Amino acid sequence: MQLFLDTEGRLREIKVFTRPTADGRGSISFRTFIIEFPFSRDIMIDPGKLLAVETVKQNKYLLLEVVDYLPLHYAMINLDGNVPKELRDEIMRRVEESWNSSESWIEVYASPVGYILEIQDGEIKFSKGYIPPLLGSKAKLFSPDAFEKFIFYEDGVNIGKVVNENVDLKISLRKAIKYHIGVFAYTGSGKSNLTALLVRKALQTIPELKVIIVDVSMEYAILLLDQLLKLNSRLITLDRLPNNDIDAGRRLIRTHVIPEELNDYREEIRKAFEKLYTQDKLRKLYIPPQGTLYLTYGQLIDMIRNQVDDKYVATAQKPFFLMLLQQLDKLMRERKLTKDDIVDDNINDLLSEIETKAREANLRENSAIFTFISAIKSYVNQEPVTTEEYDIEALAIEALDSSQESPRLFIIESPNMDDARLIVSLLIEQIFMRRKRSYSSTPTILFVLDEAQEFIPFDTRQKDNSEASSNAVEKLLRHGRKYYLHGLISTQRLAYLNTNVLQQLHTYFISTLPRPYDRQLIAETFGISDSLVDKTLEFDVGQWMIVSFKAALKEDIPVIFKAENNLIELKENLKHG
Numbered sequence: 001m002q003l004f005l006d007t008e009g010r011l012r013e014i015k016v017f018t019r020p021t022a023d024g025r026g027s028i029s030f031r032t033f034i035i036e037f038p039f040s041r042d043i044m045i046d047p048g049k050l051l052a053v054e055t056v057k058q059n060k061y062l063l064l065e066v067v068d069y070l071p072l073h074y075a076m077i078n079l080d081g082n083v084p085k086e087l088r089d090e091i092m093r094r095v096e097e098s099w100n101s102s103e104s105w106i107e108v109y110a111s112p113v114g115y116i117l118e119i120q121d122g123e124i125k126f127s128k129g130y131i132p133p134l135l136g137s138k139a140k141l142f143s144p145d146a147f148e149k150f151i152f153y154e155d156g157v158n159i160g161k162v163v164n165e166n167v168d169l170k171i172s173l174r175k176a177i178k179y180h181i182g183v184f185a186y187t188g189s190g191k192s193n194l195t196a197l198l199v200r201k202a203l204q205t206i207p208e209l210k211v212i213i214v215d216v217s218m219e220y221a222i223l224l225l226d227q228l229l230k231l232n233s234r235l236i237t238l239d240r241l242p243n244n245d246i247d248a249g250r251r252l253i254r255t256h257v258i259p260e261e262l263n264d265y266r267e268e269i270r271k272a273f274e275k276l277y278t279q280d281k282l283r284k285l286y287i288p289p290q291g292t293l294y295l296t297y298g299q300l301i302d303m304i305r306n307q308v309d310d311k312y313v314a315t316a317q318k319p320f321f322l323m324l325l326q327q328l329d330k331l332m333r334e335r336k337l338t339k340d341d342i343v344d345d346n347i348n349d350l351l352s353e354i355e356t357k358a359r360e361a362n363l364r365e366n367s368a369i370f371t372f373i374s375a376i377k378s379y380v381n382q383e384p385v386t387t388e389e390y391d392i393e394a395l396a397i398e399a400l401d402s403s404q405e406s407p408r409l410f411i412i413e414s415p416n417m418d419d420a421r422l423i424v425s426l427l428i429e430q431i432f433m434r435r436k437r438s439y440s441s442t443p444t445i446l447f448v449l450d451e452a453q454e455f456i457p458f459d460t461r462q463k464d465n466s467e468a469s470s471n472a473v474e475k476l477l478r479h480g481r482k483y484y485l486h487g488l489i490s491t492q493r494l495a496y497l498n499t500n501v502l503q504q505l506h507t508y509f510i511s512t513l514p515r516p517y518d519r520q521l522i523a524e525t526f527g528i529s530d531s532l533v534d535k536t537l538e539f540d541v542g543q544w545m546i547v548s549f550k551a552a553l554k555e556d557i558p559v560i561f562k563a564e565n566n567l568i569e570l571k572e573n574l575k576h577g
């Protein structure tokens with residue numbers, strides 16, 4: 001395999017740019033390398049291409065990614081308005097004629113990607129790091145074959161084409177999902193299309209995976225309609241269910257966003273919706289009016305503290321309440337429980353132990369401590385209320401069911417954000433609780449949250465349920481991996497997102513983000529240069545930059561690609577389905 005292309009350039013200069021960080025608290029520097037290549041009108045140097053330059057260490061090269069380039073002509077370097085007009089015109093006329101001469105070159109701007117390439121006895125090795133390059137030394141362009149071999153996993157899933165390389169982008173979807181995914185782009189850049197594509201490919205290639213999409217914009221039932229039909233699935237709504245298949249077809253067509261490109265497919269879509277009804281895949285989700293119905297460890301601790309502080313509780317009982325707190329703390333540490341976890345019968349032994357001790361101390365039978373303990377005991381030991389309704393619990397049970405015939409794709413539709421936040425918080429908590437109670441690595445569950453800034457906002461408020469959803473999503477992203485629970489979140493405004501969670505996402509897909517703050521934040525979080533992130537401003541619809549940290553790609557190098565259009569396979573399947 002040819003590692004480098006024949007075209008070579010030379011490293012002329014390194015410039016360092018420093019700017020304040022997005023939060024204004026510090027500063028950050030980026031290096032831009034300036035490399036000269038021979039002038040050619042069909043030069044293969046486009047943004048995203050990889051270059052290797054010699055470093056001060058023998059056989060070691062620094063890897064750079066092309067950000068931009070500019071053809072330059074020596075005669076133009078000092079040409080400005082000070083030169084008399086006639087002379088200027090004459091110079092420019094001559095330059096126009098002599099671009100293909102020794103006076104011209106292509107100036108390439110590139111950023112280091114944090115890698116060293118070592119070539120020893122024909123063996124090639126990548127390692128992370130930075131070694132100062134040798135000015136004046138050669139810069140070599142990676143061949144497409146080398147690009148493919150070193151950056152992508154051989155058995156990766158193809159999700160598009162690398163821009164300017166004629167190479168398929170192959171990613172490890174399994175790893176990407178394992179370490180959570182972020183999709184960041186302005187409205188209309190193709191976020192939903194890419195998300196649907198990733199979900200589609202993941203369901204096709206990871207048999208133990210289940211996907212739960214919380215859809216506030218009523219898009220995914222269409223974007224994944226063929227998958228809803230093909231797989232065992234659920235399309236879940238908070239509204240009354242339709243009475244028959246005809247009613248279902250009409251209603252669903254009316255309530256969903258149909259992309260323009262699918263205008264010719266309205267009939268197929270209506271029929272597919274009718275079929276979902278006859279396949280018994282529609283469900284109405286019941287949410288209890290009082291919202292959360294569970295006692296969490298945090299709430300229990302508060303209740304005990306109130307007893308300790310209560311001046312009407314006899315002093316003799318207070319040590320027992322304190323003991324209860326200590327034992328709870330021990331249990332929570334041992335079982336790695338958080339304040340948001342739901343209290344279950346795990347705490348029975350602990351309650352009995354304190355009860356016995358209180359009895360041994362001869363406390364009166366009607367003491368507050370006995371009443372308190374027995375109330376908590378009867379709460380945790382109560383029989384679950386069984387209802388016919390499809391509620392969060394039923395949904396969680398289906399999602400965690402590892403049998404072949406259980407549903408794999410769940411789309412929960414809730415255009416009302418408050419409801420959506422409540423569903424997200426209850427569902428994540430419920431699934432966590434069940435997974436912790438009976439630990440299993442299957443199925444793996446991926447939660448997909450569009451408009452993530454609504455679920456994990458920068459500012460949370462209790463009354464619109466954002467505090468609850470924020471806690472739940474943060475827990476999913478921080479601790480989910482241990483429990484085979486994962487997240488894909490997408491947003492158009494990073495500024496409104498609780499950015500603490502960004503570090504938890506190891507694979508980012510970025511397209512056009514018009515606000516500088518959003519781009520700067522991405523650049524800082526992933527240590528990629530501003531100029532590379534700024535490239536996304538020029539992206540066409542469906543064009544993305546994937547940045548991964550030890551996840552989707554073999555090496556953590558930002559790659560610019562054009563995503564496959566999710567609608568192509570959808571149309572194909574609707575036509576033949």
Ligand SMILES: Nc1ncnc2c1ncn2[C@@H]1O[C@H](COP(=O)(O)OP(=O)(O)OP(=O)(O)O)[C@@H](O)[C@H]1O
Binds near residue numbers: 542
């Ligand atoms: N990879 C792609 N190839 C071709 N067309 C695409 C691609 N991705 C998106 N599109 C088209 O671009 C348009 C916008 O895409 P999409 O709805 O996914 O954007 P979005 O970012 O989710 O927008 P919004 O935030 O408004 O939902 C759609 O018509 C879609 O079909």
